[in-house]
Amino acid sequence: MAETRELTCINCPLGCALTVTIDGENITVTGNTCPRGEAYGKKEVTNPTRIVTSTVPVDGGDIARVPVKTASDIPKDRIFAVMEAIHAVRVKAPVKIGDVIVKDAAGTGVDIVAARDVSAA
Amino acid sequence: MTDANTIIERGRVGILVIGGGPAGLAAAVAAKRAGVDDVLIAERDRMLGGILNQCIHNGFGLHTFKEELTGPEYAARFISQAAELRIPYLLNTMVLSVDRDRNVTIMGREIGVRTITADAIVLAMGCRERSRGALSIPGYRPAGVYTAGTAQRLMNIEGFRIGKRVVILGSGDIGLIMARRMTLEGAKVLTVAELMPYSGGLKRNIVQCLNDYDIPLQLSHTVVDIRGKRRVEGVTIAEVDQARRPIPGTEVSYDCDTLLLSCGLLPENELTRMMKAGISPVTGGASVDDLLQTDIPGVFACGNVLHVHDLVDYVSEEATLAGENAAAYVSGSTGRSAADAIVEIGVDGGVRYTVPQRIDVGHMRDSVTVRFRVADVYRDRTIAVYRGEKCLSRRKTRVLAPGEMEQVKLKKEELAGLTADEGLRVVLED
Numbered sequence: 194m195a196e197t198r199e200l201t202c203i204n205c206p207l208g209c210a211l212t213v214t215i216d217g218e219n220i221t222v223t224g225n226t227c228p229r230g231e232a233y234g235k236k237e238v239t240n241p242t243r244i245v246t247s248t249v250p251v252d253g254g255d256i257a258r259v260p261v262k263t264a265s266d267i268p269k270d271r272i273f274a275v276m277e278a279i280h281a282v283r284v285k286a287p288v289k290i291g292d293v294i295v296k297d298a299a300g301t302g303v304d305i306v307a308a309r310d311v312s313a314a
Numbered sequence: 315m316t317d318a319n320t321i322i323e324r325g326r327v328g329i330l331v332i333g334g335g336p337a338g339l340a341a342a343v344a345a346k347r348a349g350v351d352d353v354l355i356a357e358r359d360r361m362l363g364g365i366l367n368q369c370i371h372n373g374f375g376l377h378t379f380k381e382e383l384t385g386p387e388y389a390a391r392f393i394s395q396a397a398e399l400r401i402p403y404l405l406n407t408m409v410l411s412v413d414r415d416r417n418v419t420i421m422g423r424e425i426g427v428r429t430i431t432a433d434a435i436v437l438a439m440g441c442r443e444r445s446r447g448a449l450s451i452p453g454y455r456p457a458g459v460y461t462a463g464t465a466q467r468l469m470n471i472e473g474f475r476i477g478k479r480v481v482i483l484g485s486g487d488i489g490l491i492m493a494r495r496m497t498l499e500g501a502k503v504l505t506v507a508e509l510m511p512y513s514g515g516l517k518r519n520i521v522q523c524l525n526d527y528d529i530p531l532q533l534s535h536t537v538v539d540i541r542g543k544r545r546v547e548g549v550t551i552a553e554v555d556q557a558r559r560p561i562p563g564t565e566v567s568y569d570c571d572t573l574l575l576s577c578g579l580l581p582e583n584e585l586t587r588m589m590k591a592g593i594s595p596v597t598g599g600a601s602v603d604d605l606l607q608t609d610i611p612g613v614f615a616c617g618n619v620l621h622v623h624d625l626v627d628y629v630s631e632e633a634t635l636a637g638e639n640a641a642a643y644v645s646g647s648t649g650r651s652a653a654d655a656i657v658e659i660g661v662d663g664g665v666r667y668t669v670p671q672r673i674d675v676g677h678m679r680d681s682v683t684v685r686f687r688v689a690d691v692y693r694d695r696t697i698a699v700y701r702g703e704k705c706l707s708r709r710k711t712r713v714l715a716p717g718e719m720e721q722v723k724l725k726k727e728e729l730a731g732l733t734a735d736e737g738l739r740v741v742l743e744d
């Protein structure tokens with residue numbers, strides 16, 4: 194049985210309404226205006242990924258929280274697991290942009306890194 | 315290199331940049347690189363970077379750096395450029411007033427109240443959100459009603475929890491970003507209501523902030539009632555007709571403890587008004603020429619204080635130009651024609667405004683980028699530029715939307731000899 198999904202392509206302001214049909218190994222995309230829409234539709238139904246960003250409390254810093262992000266994109270269905278890993282940590286100042294805050298978050302193989310410097314107060 | 319305190323003691327500076335957000339930073343860096351040694355940034359906040367400090371999500375800098383940075387990372391790139399160039403800055407320092415001779419009153423924690431005269435000024439004060447006072451929601455004003463940007467600052471910088479059940483009015487990008495942010499922090503975002511029949515936010519944000527988390531977006535809907543005396547207990551949302559009046563009988567009530575308002579941004583132009591610089595009624599920012607110079611010589615504007623931008627990349631680009639031109643002004647190398655040789659750029663067919671608003675054909679650079687916004691969502695239109703009756707350029711577009719800034723390039727060679735009588739227009743055609 195073929196399954197279909199309705200998606201909006203985000204790669205340009207046109208925002209084509211895509212219909213993706215999944216029939217076993219066979220994935221077809223319609224509604225796209227250009228090849229980028231096809232690639233996007235296929236990735237969204239096979240392996241959708243996102244960057245996750247949040248903040249982590251800092252002790253002894255000149256600001257109270259340090260913004261953090263996943264060093265690369267992670268599978269979409271792991272977002273909440275990664276958020277739990279982020280919620281479980283506190284860090285001590287100083288922090289440098291790029292510092293690893295959580296290694297291999299929630300088994301994704303992707304680190305959580307600091308997105309700014311925080312000096313010691 | 316002179317430090318900030320020496321400049322203040324001296325009471326005189328080459329270029330004063332007001333605001334240390336991405337616009338102010340890029341302008342200061344460009345002015346310094348153009349050879350002006352004497353540049354000072356005044357920032358009222360406790361850190362440089364402006365609004366980017368609270369924009370912790372990714373998606374900044376795709377055009378400039380070809381990678382997706384978070385707001386703080388994007389700001390850090392420019393802060394380190396300013397540091398390398400040893401550009402002096404004052405934090406916790408607010409510019410209180412400016413007059414037409416560029417005498418500036420500033421107040422700072424360390425310096426007290428001082429006056430300083432600048433040879434040139436770059437206005438880079440950014441914008442602020444339309445507050446709920448500007449919206450006509452009836453009822454009490456209980457705790458739990460925030461503008462989306464205030465909620466963003468409280469959560470991302472101060473680390474506060476905002477609420478558990480949330481309704482958002484307005485589908486501007488900040489509201490969309492906050493819908494995702496609050497969901498990730500464990501809140502339930504019940505719905506986003508948008509008064510207009512289209513969203514003012516970027517497609518990407520609708521997909522990745524709402525659709526990813528199954529948050530419904532209701533177009534042509536508004537909040538008609540807020541319940542709760544001390545804290546928000548619920549809101550009522552109704553559909554609106556074409557005249558944006560609520561349709562009786564369509565009311566739906568939501569139990570929630572938080573209402574976020576994401577209803578647009580307004581350039582922060584108190585200082586510009588104080589100077590009596592000309593302001594565009596459409597953008598709410600100063601009206602400028604192709605140097606991004608206001609109608610007061612030596613006073614330039616860039617970034618969100620000039621017109622509201624959705625991409626910080628364009629803010630940096632525009633600010634670089636303003637900084638270079640301010641540098642040229644103080645070194646005496648910007649020729650300007652007499653006022654009557656400066657041509658206003660006309661708009662038509664759904665183009666709401668252009669920035670710059672006017673152009674000095676005699677002294678323009680080889681190419682000038684003109685940015686604009688349209689009034690509605692348009693499909694399959696052509697953007698055309700006319701010199702008198704002659705069409706200079708045409709570009710077909712599939713879709714244009716008020717939320718996406720557009721641009722055209724004007725070439726000096728095409729405008730040679732242009733007069734105000736002949737006219738220059740940017741229009742949309744079928």
Ligand SMILES: Cc1cc2nc3c(=O)[nH]c(=O)nc-3n(C[C@H](O)[C@H](O)[C@H](O)COP(=O)(O)OP(=O)(O)OC[C@H]3O[C@@H](n4cnc5c(N)ncnc54)[C@H](O)[C@@H]3O)c2cc1C
Nearest residue numbers: 333335336337357358364365408409439440463617618626
């Ligand atoms: C709440 C909010 C959220 C936003 N979120 C996003 C987003 O998620 N993504 C995006 O692409 N864009 C976002 N924007 C747009 C964003 O503003 C631009 O991308 C960019 O930051 C604009 O840069 P700017 O330097 O012009 O203004 P700002 O970053 O606002 O910087 C202006 C600076 O001037 C300072 N200032 C103002 N008045 C004075 C004074 N009198 N004296 C001294 N200093 C002064 C302010 O403190 C501030 O630091 C947001 C805007 C707002 C208001």
Ligand code: SF4
Nearest residue numbers: 202205208209227230
């Ligand atoms: S399919 Fe192509 S044209 Fe359509 S939204 Fe995606 S990138 Fe744009």
